[in-house]
Amino acid sequence: MKQLLNRLYEHDKFSRDEARQILLNIAAEQYNEVQISAFATAFNMRPITLSELQGFRDALLELCVPLDLEGRETIDIVGTGGDGKNTFNISTLSCVVVAGAGYPVSKHGSYGVSSSVGSSDVLIQMGYQFTTDQDTLRRHLDKAGMCFLHAPLFHPALKVVGPIRRQLGTRTFFNMLGPLVNPVQPKYQMFGTFSMELLRMYQYIMQQSGRRFAIVYGLDGYDEISLTSDFKVVSNDSERIWSPVELGLKKLQQHDLDGGDSSEDAAKIFMSVLEDQATEAQKAAVIANAGMAIKVIKPEQSAEDCVAEARESIESGRAIAGWKKLVQS
Template sequence: MKQLLYHLFDHNTLDREQARQVLLRMAKGEYNESQIAAFITVFLMRSISIEELSGFRDALLEMRVPVDLAEYNAVDIVGTGGDNKNTFNISTAACFTVAGAGYNVVKHGNYGATSVSGASNVIEHHGVKFTQDIDVMRRSLDECHMAYLHAPFFNPAMKTVAPVRKALGVRTFFNMLGPLVNPSMPKRQVLGVFNLKLARLYHYLYQQTDTQFTIVNSLDGYDEISLTDNFKVINRSGECVLTPEELGFTRCSEPDLFGGDTVEAAAKIFDNVLENKATEAQINAVVINAAYSIQTCAPEKSIEACIAEARESIESGKAKAAFKKFVEINS
């Protein structure tokens, strides 16, 4: 690791195989926490290269516990985190909104590393017990269109770096990797990123696959469509910048999406959204992210039609029913 750090400190990058090897060795416990922290810090000082990101991804996918849910042709809806906005759980609420609309979702998530409440925090708060049982996941998909993969259960390599990530408390390249290493390897993905540089990296990576993808970024730095600013959407059809008003939404402000200072506060907002009792800004943020997820599953549909489906899922109670059934099956 010492030679590797000197190599990086001299402004050199790793090739794909070097990146793969270092993460494999990190997972085996060959480096101490100080070395891991120093290594991670390099990528806070400069941008990660496509070769490095690809190599890290190769290693994590190689070490994952595979999950075969291919027959469900599900979508994953995930943000990188690390945008320092501490929003409520928008993408998790969008997952249940999409499930309520009848589309299969297999979400890969974790506890919050840079925010108060990650997907695993809010789901566990409701009594859900995470599982590796494929039969439970299949039953969950069959009965409520939603399965959840708690990252530490399926990416054991992440366990060695979890204490360092938590201690650092800042965005790291592991935030970038999380959305790329869903153990079920879904062929449909909605990826929220915190800046356009990362959007381009993801775009390059996903162009090399057969995945139906949508990459979203709010231009003011949210790793999802926040409706606080104009936002960029990238998919196989191309890329565009849209305003909230173009799609019939009222622009909101940062405090409108604040998730609170505790998991309990974030969970309350999450519940209010699914019960259609939240503020207009909170519901709209979930609706627009769910809408682009629906369009990722059904590219032939207009975004306006997908917005209507997402809104109907919440207003009719289908999203809430999907979550209730999910908790029942997974508790």
């Protein structure tokens, strides 16, 4: 580790294979918590390179617990986190809404680290039981249209890293990895990134994957479609800047999306959205993201029509019906 830290101090970069080996060594507990904390902090002092991101990703996919969905085609909606905006759980809610609209979802998520409440935190609060049992997860997908992959269970090799990340409480390179290492590697994915540079790296990686994707970056720094500003979307087919009005929605203010300070606050907002009792702003943010995710699956359909599908998922009650089936199954 001393050699690695010295290289970082000299602003040296790691090859793809070197990055892969570093993460394999972390997983094998070859470094102690102080050394890992020092590495994560020093690494954060400069931008990650594409080769490093690819190498870290290679290692995590190599070590993860696999999940075979037996040919089921799914989508995941996930942000990197680390944008410092403390929004409510927009990505997770968007997944429930997309599932309610009839598109199977394999959601990959974890506890909040750089934000107050992550997707796993709110699901625990709502009574969902995490599992790696393949039959159970496939049943969830068939019955509720959605299954949830709790990252610490599917990436047990990184158990040593979780406490360190929580103690640091800041964005690290692990934020950049999370969205890329869904064990299912679903056919469709919508990512949110906290920077334009990371968007470009995700774009390259996904272009090599052959899967359908969209990558979102809010021009005011959000890792999702916040509707607080224009936002950039890069997909297999296009690259453009969108405005809220092009989705048939109004521009929002940052305070409209506040997620509160606790899992209880997050759970209240979560249920209010699904019960169609949320504020117009909260509902709009969710259907914007859910709609753009539907557009990944149906690129020939207009964005406004995709947003309308998402709205109907909530207003018809299908989204909350699917959620109740997921929690009860």
